[in-house]
Amino acid sequence: MNGERYIRQTILKDFGPKAQERLYKSKVLVVGAGGLGIPVLTYLNAMGIGTLGIVDGDSVSGSNLHRQVLYDETDIGQSKVQVAIRKLRAQNSSTQLISFEQFLTVENALRVIADYDLVVDASDNFPTRYLVNDACVLLGKPFIYGALHGFEGQVSVFNHNNGPTYRCLFPNMPGPDEVPDCNANGVLGVIPGIVGNLQALEAVKVLTGVGEVLSGKLLLFDGLSQNFQNIKFSLVPDNQKINELKPAYDFECTTEIKSIQTSELEQLLEMNSVQLIDVRTPKEFQGYHLEKAHHIPLSELEERKSEIDFGRPAYFICQSGIRSRKAIEKLQELNTEAELINVKGGMNNLKAYVAKY
Amino acid sequence: MEVLLFGIAKDIVGSTQMDLSEWKHPPSSVGELKDFLCSSFPEFGKLSSLAVAVNSEYAQDAVILEAGDEIAIIPPVSGG
Numbered sequence: 001m002n003g004e005r006y007i008r009q010t011i012l013k014d015f016g017p018k019a020q021e022r023l024y025k026s027k028v029l030v031v032g033a034g035g036l037g038i039p040v041l042t043y044l045n046a047m048g049i050g051t052l053g054i055v056d057g058d059s060v061s062g063s064n065l066h067r068q069v070l071y072d073e074t075d076i077g078q079s080k081v082q083v084a085i086r087k088l089r090a091q092n093s094s095t096q097l098i099s100f101e102q103f104l105t106v107e108n109a110l111r112v113i114a115d116y117d118l119v120v121d122a123s124d125n126f127p128t129r130y131l132v133n134d135a136c137v138l139l140g141k142p143f144i145y146g147a148l149h150g151f152e153g154q155v156s157v158f159n160h161n162n163g164p165t166y167r168c169l170f171p172n173m174p175g176p177d178e179v180p181d182c183n184a185n186g187v188l189g190v191i192p193g194i195v196g197n198l199q200a201l202e203a204v205k206v207l208t209g210v211g212e213v214l215s216g217k218l219l220l221f222d223g224l225s226q227n228f229q230n231i232k233f234s235l236v237p238d239n240q241k242i243n244e245l246k247p248a249y250d251f252e253c254t255t256e257i258k259s260i261q262t263s264e265l266e267q268l269l270e271m272n273s274v275q276l277i278d279v280r281t282p283k284e285f286q287g288y289h290l291e292k293a294h295h296i297p298l299s300e301l302e303e304r305k306s307e308i309d310f311g312r313p314a315y316f317i318c319q320s321g322i323r324s325r326k327a328i329e330k331l332q333e334l335n336t337e338a339e340l341i342n343v344k345g346g347m348n349n350l351k352a353y354v355a356k357y
Numbered sequence: 358m359e360v361l362l363f364g365i366a367k368d369i370v371g372s373t374q375m376d377l378s379e380w381k382h383p384p385s386s387v388g389e390l391k392d393f394l395c396s397s398f399p400e401f402g403k404l405s406s407l408a409v410a411v412n413s414e415y416a417q418d419a420v421i422l423e424a425g426d427e428i429a430i431i432p433p434v435s436g437g
Contacts, residue, residue: 124435147437149435152363169408172405172406178365179404229429231408231431
């Protein structure tokens, strides 16, 4: 470790070389390399954390750039984890950076989290948040919670030294239609920057023992009024009595997506006016496609969205129905009024009809 | 009795706070306040978890409300 590099924080009398050494020996897992994860990763990496694991299965999109400030325009379409690791490595070559190019799931959560001292929940959905909570409680790991709604943020440290957990505040996971996420509700670019930096600060405190950890307290931040408020809460001991993860956390997207069966699409194809968008790759499209399909590969969707007439229903198709669903999710972020319909099962169910149309 | 509204509670009510002190029969407990919110704004009834804090402390339904209390309605938020 280069002593000169961290001199401005090691000369702090309440921090010192000892806390710096503790940071260097620490392993932190950041779940989500988005609005919250970027400031957490950037600062922990700059400050000299020893090991940073990054979990995210997403790729960079144009609508991320206003808040996910590690990414630039040339990164669009690339894996967030890969881009983040490249940039963090340039920022601090002594950090050990470990990539998990996947979302956290019931299958991988315990294995991935087990190696780390601390988890930062920088995810953007309830299923992941409840999964992080339950996995951390099972493994006895503290985790730093941060979440956003509009101009507001929440921060707390859960499961720290036998302290309260996420379920002590919010026992039950909200259903898919209860609380909108950033994609549906919007977020001002700088707000996750503030909330994520508060999480980074708590991570440093937990790891070094410096200061008072935000455990048993929920910090509420309101960006519009610049108000910070702490709410005290206690452990509900039952929430520590978890023996295993739930068999499934609801990973369905929180936005409702209309869909039709391929048989219904066949009927629609008889009509001349149907607007069908094929989001497969150019190679797949050249292989075979429906004559009435307009081709916009998923990776070019945002740049070429003006080719879609949002004034009438638009049907989306891919090979199996997964990427077309993703395409609709992306477009719903940009235009929630449009009627966007997924073709379930995709081209796999339509091969027999390709010759005909 | 001032009620501060956070997250989706603010969006449901359409305001950052409500003043209940003017009311003839202000709710006497956290549970009653929740019932009042659900009956006045049915969307509150949809929430599986809703935290309430009284004077900056998390409060269960049985907690008694008194004049001058500062109440915060804190729904879960998921964004990141």
